[in-house]
Amino acid sequence: ATSVRTAKIDPISLDYKWQDMGYPFPGPGFTAGSNSWVVSPKFAGGKTSFLANDPHLPIFYPSTFQEIALDSTPAGGTFRVRGMSIPGLPGVFIGANDKVAWGITNLLADVDDVYIETMSTDGKRVKFLGREVPIEKRRIFRKVRQSDGSLDTQKIVVRWIPHHGPVISDHLPGVLLPPGVILSYRWTGHEGSTGVAGLLDLNRATDFDNFKKALQQWESGPHNFIYADLKGNIGYYAFGRYPKRPDPLRVVAPYLPASGMGTYEWEGYQRTVPELYNPPSGKIVTANNDPYGRNATEQLGGFEEYFGYRFAPGARAKRISDLLNQNKGRINTEVLKKIQFDHKDLIAVRVINMFRKIAQQRHTASAELNKNQILQTLLRWDAVADRNRKEPVYFYTWLSTLMEMYYSRLGVKEWLSNFMISHAAVTSMYHGMQKAQKTHPELVQELFEKSLEAATNKLNRWPDGVPNWGTAHRLIVTPPLSKLLEDPVTVPIPRDGSWFSVDVSGYGAGFEADQLGLPTFYGPNFRMVVSLDKGRGIQIQGVSPLGNGGALDAFSGVQELSLWQNGELREFVNFIE
Incomplete structure (x- = not known):
């Protein structure tokens, strides 16, 4: 691999800052992404370091990931590794060997x-x-x-x-x-990659240097890789080919289509790579947010430091980091399991605070508004999307209605149908309304009241009254080729969480008015927590929605699904000694 330089990054940029997209015309598409974090023994409060990972993807049966323990040493080989892999992919994609452990999230850099x-x-x-x-x-x-x-x-x-x-x-x-x-x-x-060789070397890594050298063969599809070893070291590395684009101050944004006549050709690749090793904070968190923290400002002036435009804003990363800080000195697998299953929505906190300020204004605080059950309930809600509560149904119905009305003003709601379910859509609307509060407060108040009225009408259409979140918001598990089947078997499962909670549970914010429900097909394809201790070695606990089986009626699959639905973990498959 070509030699690279380490890019200086602030650990806080990775794991704490709110990072609203500052670029205009944020890209369409959802960015629910994945979570991963690692903590040092000092931060954990003992002699053990911990690594946690939960990749978020569409959930199918059979499962995308398969749990394996691969040991070739009895036959003279060099592999002794276990974790999660993808059928057809050699080795372990996410997991641990006898020396080190690693986890992955999508970097979302613009490549x-x-x-x-x-x-x-x-x-x-x-x-x-x-x-x-x-x-x-x-x-x-x-x-x-x-x-x-x-x-x-x-x-x-x-x-x-x-x-x-x-x-x-x-x-x-x-x-x-x-x-x-x-x-x-x-x-x-399209330029080829030696990623498979890199993955095999990653499976054999024994220290951070080996880890980085392996990943320097992972040239396309860059990811955030986190690292921990038995010596108590933790790290982060995000190697990849990052294009050097010309004219960073050009008027046309670098993520929009460019002229193909030769005026916007890549000038090779950037040679700096985001990296952290044993940061003073004792922890590293990645959740698809910008590793450089360049999008932490509301509006950027240019594209001099352009790295990407689809990063998550940092809500999940901030929530994870907050919970880790609250438990500093007493971190264990049980604590990390609860963090992975956390359902507080910081985007909801932000939007509800905006609602509260609008509602408290003298000219909108009418008697009718004060009596509105949805508004008054949400102003008391703690923003936890629990499947046994009604408040999430109120909020996400209102949020989707508000977004439809807000973007309809631009005349591009249909074009933005995919964009509507992204972090960028909510944060762009939030900042737009915040600005309009200062310049055109009457328009904001009108939008606020009309969207509340429309959401109330939608909620009143539930035939048996507004249900709990888990009834309205269910995971629909299907086979990957379900659209080609006449009558595919599906399994609806009541789900906690939201698009923006740590335990991501995707749904379409476009909310079909005639459906009155928010089905989801998205979430953690597995959850994994690894503990690394010199005395006890490396231990892995985890769970996936349906285990390694492909049959929905298999007892093991039902057991696994129950564990996954309730945020529980079990011991990973081990080697046959």
Whole structure:
């Protein structure tokens, strides 16, 4: 791997700051992400360091991750590692060997670009740096399993811009472009990677240097990797290819489509990598927020230090860090298990505080408003999205209604349907309303009262009264190919949490008015807590929604699902001695 420099980062940027996106036009798409953290023995209050990880992804059966213990040493091999892996992937993706443990969250750095390509008159070439470059056609083969068990080889022909990548507009029928214009996509992963070799070396790592050298082969798809070892060391490393983009002060934001004619080409890769090793705080927390803390300001002036735009704002990271600080000196597996299953929503705290200020203003504090059950209940709510309580139903119904009304003013609600379920949508609305409070308070008050009225009407449509959160908000577990099945088996499971709690439980904030429910397919694919102690070695506890089985009616799967639903852990699979 190419030599790199360590980037100086403030540990607080990783694990504590509110980091609202400061860039205009925040990107669409949800950023629920994952959680991971590590604490030193000194912080924990003993001789043991701890590492915790819970990746958040769509939950299917069979499970995406499989629990394995891989020991090749009896046959003279070098692998003795256990944890979670993905079928087809060699080694352990997240876990521990006999010396070190590691966890992962998505870094969400910006490692791709969309280019607006101008074609030649015959449509066979694109204009680039004053010349015309032929468009290539690349064949991609894939094997598809048939109902009789055989494999059918299918060929896909993809148009490819040699200096950028595939023509993605060929596969986006809903995108309307002018004649002679196409869109190409450049991604660091198209340039190849030695990530598999890096993963195997990671499984054999014995110290932080080995850990970093292994990850320096992980060149595409950068992640936050946290680290702990039996000697009490903790660390963080986020190696990857991070494009160096030209003209950082340009008017067009670097995350918007750029000209493909050669004026916005990558100038190699950044050589600085976010890293921490034994920080004085004694802890490191990652939850998909900006490792540099550059988005901690409400509005950035330019793109001189641009690293990405889809980072989570820090609500989960702050909540995790707060809970760790509250338990400093008495950290154990039980404490970390409770943190992973925490359901307090700091975004809800922020929005409710805004509601409170608006409601207390003299000209909105009408008798009718004071009698509104939803408002008065929410003003007393502690923002814990417990499945046995009604307040979350009140709040998220009102929040989604408020967001629909707020973004409808822009005339882009349909275009923003995916954006509406992101952290950026809520925080952008929050800051917009905060600013408008100073300049156009009457508009904010009108939006506040109309959204409350509309939410009240929605809630009154529940035939048997407003239910508890777990009734309205259920995890729907399906097979990955459920859309292709006529009658797929699904399992609705009452869920705690929200999009913004530590125990993430995704849902669509677009809230279908005729559905009156908030189904979710998203959450921790597993939870894992690792303790590292010289005397007792490395111990792992964890749980996944359905275990290693693929059958919903299997007793082991039902047992595992109950543990997962209630925030419990069990001992991980161990080696056969």
